[in-house]
Amino acid sequence: xxxxxxxxxxxxxxxxxxxxxxxxxxxxxxxxxxxxxxxxxxxxxxxxxxxxxxxxxxxxxxxxxxxxxxxxxxxxxxxxxxxxxxxxx
Numbered sequence: 001x002x003x004x005x006x007x008x009x010x011x012x013x014x015x016x017x018x019x020x021x022x023x024x025x026x027x028x029x030x031x032x033x034x035x036x037x038x039x040x041x042x043x044x045x046x047x048x049x050x051x052x053x054x055x056x057x058x059x060x061x062x063x064x065x066x067x068x069x070x071x072x073x074x075x076x077x078x079x080x081x082x083x084x085x086x087x088x089x
Contacts, residue, residue, distance in 0.1 A: 003083070004079070004083060007079055007082055007083050007086070008028075008075075008079050010050075010053040010054060010082075011050070011053075011075065011078055011079050011082055012026050012075065013053060014046060014049035014050045014052070014053050015032070015036065015046065015049075015075060015078075017049045018038075018042055018045045018046045018049050019036050019037070019038075019042075020037060020042075021037075022036075026075060027075070028074065028075045028076035028079070029074055029075070029076060030074055030075050031070060031071050031072075031073060031074045032046075032073045032074065032075070032078070033070035033071075033073055034070055034071060035074075038073075043060055043064070046060065047059060047060050050082065054082070054086065056086075056089065058082060058085055060078075060081075062081070063077065063078060063081040066081075
């Protein structure tokens with residue numbers, strides 16, 4: 001399993017834990033806001049779930065600030081953000 005595959009699995013697991021009614025399969029293009037119903041409280045909860053998955057603090061404010069639209073806040077962009085954050089440490 002590649003590093004990105006492992007990050008993807010952990011991100012999807014965290015997203016499923018924090019989604020009110022998670023679908024069986026969460027695809028990379030799924031928008032957290034538009035498709036999965038995330039609001040600011042749920043994003044904060046996701047941050048805690050990601051910390052549990054990765055064993056380190058991952059603040060999502062940079063990820064959110066870098067987007068131009070809620071559609072850009074999707075699983076793939078979150079995986080990319082987390083991968084970069086982990087690589088910096």
